[in-house]
Amino acid sequence: MNVKGLARDAVLTAVALGIFVVELQLPALTPIPGVKLGLANIVTVVAMFTLGWADAAGILLCRLVLGSFFAGNMMALLYSAAGGTLAFLTLLLLRRVLAENQLWVASVFAAMAHNLGQVLVAAAVTATPSIFVYLPVLLVSGIITGLLTGLAAQYTVSRVGRHLRK
Amino acid sequence: MRRAAALCALLCLALTACSPAPAKQSSTIFAMDTVMELQLYGDGAVLAESTRLITELEKELSATDPEGGVYAFNHTGTELGKSAAELFLRAMDISRLTGGAMDITVYPVVLAWGFTTGQYRVPGDEEIAALLEKVGYTKASGFDLPQGAMIDLGAVAKGYTSDLIADLWRQRGISSGLMNLGGNVYALGKKPDGSPWLVGVRDPFSDTFLGTVEAEDVAVVTSGAYERYFERDGVIYHHIIDPKTGRPAKSGLASVTVIGPDGTLCDGLSTAFFVLGLDRAAEIWKSCEADGASPDFDVLFVTDGGEIYITEGLEGSFSPTNDYDTGDVRVIRRG
Amino acid sequence: MVKTRTWIVLISALLLLSLGLTLWLWLHPTGGRTANIYVDGELVRSVDLAAVEGEETFTVDTGRGLNVITVSEGRLRVSGADCPDKVCVNSGWLSGSAPIVCLPHRLVIKFADSSGGPDAVAG
CATH class of the missing domain: 1.20.5 (Single alpha-helices involved in coiled-coils or other helix-helix interfaces)
Structure with missing residues (x-):
């Protein structure tokens, strides 16, 4: 990676972190743990579709680790790492079958994969399989928030995608 | 598509523009021989500060820890720390208000029953009579006690601790929080959604709660025979010792809950009222006019027969669970 | 595409x-009555009491000692522990709002009701 690419990825990581930290300050939308907007994922989706998987993975990893430090909750890293990995793989797979103007679809499925990952970890950590009853309601929230972040990412790519790729 | 995206961006912006609601912070602390749970909405550093405060107070107020402040006072006559001294004087006030039904000098008798160690025994009549010689808040002059007398601030320590933590939280700008110090509850402000905190009152006859009270900037403290007891030869001996008889109090009450802004007072009164029984406790409550100058509190009594009596301030705030009928609840009035 | x-x-x-x-x-x-088991304030396990059939027993290693927990339809008890005071074991079967506490092991078992109980219980 050249210096320009490195600087660009660093800026994108900083943007993702900024969004993440601001979202931390927002009041919880629902009393259900695990339901959040996940606005920082806009950056992940944008990076995946404009820069490719390697840059997207780097940005996501840095954001997850630094974000957990900022939130002061290392347990959250475990949850978000599991969710993040599944979501990332979903993006990677869908990228091949989606047209440029359909990238918001990938975001929806990535959000659902993220929720699945969270529930899997929660069930493993607390040794409580019955936690899976939360999955449907998390999926509902995942589809809606995934759609929101996906549309935001779509908008971003159509506006600044060209400049990012340069 | 573009319009939808713009709408979404606007929505995100609108959400970020909201003033940040403080996050819920909570912690569990094992101190003063019990479990304490603190939760507040705001800065997590305040919780760490609260934990330090509790640890300091535990040390200063402990009568059982050989390194504790009260232990040193009892055994070597060392001067009490600032908080312990303040609490000593507060306890003396409560003793005067209740005619000695709550008395910190009853400690030698409590020791004889083994309630501090769990090595339970039933002391003989003569032993109790000899120990009672040293008991009595009137025998103290200032901080000077007769030879052989000892104090235990345990009956007011948790209430006092809740007051100090609530003060700390207010100083740090916390406007919503709840603490449960081993059954001594203090509710600071309202819940973040604007409704009052809902505090359950333990049912002395089962392991559930018998009802709830709405709580805002008040302590809710319950004393009951069920908390600590032992059985010998078919007789149950509980831990609330009547300072007059030196034996577990038998007043016809199963539990007493006191609700008011002063946690120390509520803690001490719940013990005193349990010892005094319904009628004498109600007299004291009536004598404290709700004029702002006298102590401000309300009481919920549960008798051995399972009847519930509440003082008039709890009307509307107390709601019994389904196991109890509203008709079973009697209201005590001043008029 | x-x-x-x-x-x-x-x-x-x-x-x-x-x-x-x-x-x-x-x-x-699913019955809604859940027993949450905490060690040192951290949730380590939660059991849906209504979903239990017959009796189930499991051991919680608290790091300070072991507590053996038995669950049966709608209720729970600590059936064994290597703590000195055995207060948790003597609490017997519980299904209500009073928590089971093992102070030496810093173990707390609380019952959560899905139907919104009080915020805290005094007593």
């Missing part, structure tokens, strides 16, 4: 399915 309309249909179907499942689970609560 798959048509955008196909994706919209697929996502809508998934959304409806999840919504339906959520609604169904909400209308058919």
Whole structure:
């Protein structure tokens, strides 16, 4: 990676972190743990579709680790790492079958994969399989928030995608 | 598509523009021989500060820890720390208000029953009579006690601790929080959604709660025979010792809950009222006019027969669970 | 490439399915009475008491010692522990709001009701 690419990825990581930290300050939308907007994922989706998987993975990893430090909750890293990995793989797979103007679809499925990952970890950590009853309601929230972040990412790519790729 | 995206961006912006609601912070602390749970909405550093405060107070107020402040006072006559001294004087006030039904000098008798160690025994009549010689808040002059007398601030320590933590939280700008110090509850402000905190009152006859009270900037403290007891030869001996008889109090009450802004007072009164029984406790409550100058509190009594009596301030705030009928609840009035 | 309309249909179907499942689970609560087991304030395990059939026993290693917990339909007890005071074991079967506490092991078992109980219980 050249210096320009490195600087660009660093800026994108900083943007993702900024969004993440601001979202931390927002009041919880629902009393259900695990339901959040996940606005920082806009950056992940944008990076995946404009820069490719390697840059997207780097940005996501840095954001997850630094974000957990900022939130002061290392347990959250475990949850978000599991969710993040599944979501990332979903993006990677869908990228091949989606047209440029359909990238918001990938975001929806990535959000659902993220929720699945969270529930899997929660069930493993607390040794409580019955936690899976939360999955449907998390999926509902995942589809809606995934759609929101996906549309935001779509908008971003159509506006600044060209400049990012340069 | 573009319009939808713009709408979404606007929505995100609108959400970020909201003033940040403080996050819920909570912690569990094992101190003063019990479990304490603190939760507040705001800065997590305040919780760490609260934990330090509790640890300091535990040390200063402990009568059982050989390194504790009260232990040193009892055994070597060392001067009490600032908080312990303040609490000593507060306890003396409560003793005067209740005619000695709550008395910190009853400690030698409590020791004889083994309630501090769990090595339970039933002391003989003569032993109790000899120990009672040293008991009595009137025998103290200032901080000077007769030879052989000892104090235990345990009956007011948790209430006092809740007051100090609530003060700390207010100083740090916390406007919503709840603490449960081993059954001594203090509710600071309202819940973040604007409704009052809902505090359950333990049912002395089962392991559930018998009802709830709405709580805002008040302590809710319950004393009951069920908390600590032992059985010998078919007789149950509980831990609330009547300072007059030196034996577990038998007043016809199963539990007493006191609700008011002063946690120390509520803690001490719940013990005193349990010892005094319904009628004498109600007299004291009536004598404290709700004029702002006298102590401000309300009481919920549960008798051995399972009847519930509440003082008039709890009307509307107390709601019994389904196991109890509203008709079973009697209201005590001043008029 | 798959048509955008196909994706919209697929996502809508998934959304409806999840919504339906959520609604169904909400209308058919699994008893709701959950026992949450905490060590040093951290949730280590939670048990849906209503879903237990017969009796189940498991051991919680608290790091300070072991507590053996037995659950049966709607209730729970600490059936054994290597703590000195055995207060937790002597608490017997519990199904209400009073928590079981093992102070030496810093173990707390609390009952959570899905139907919104009080914020704290005095006593």
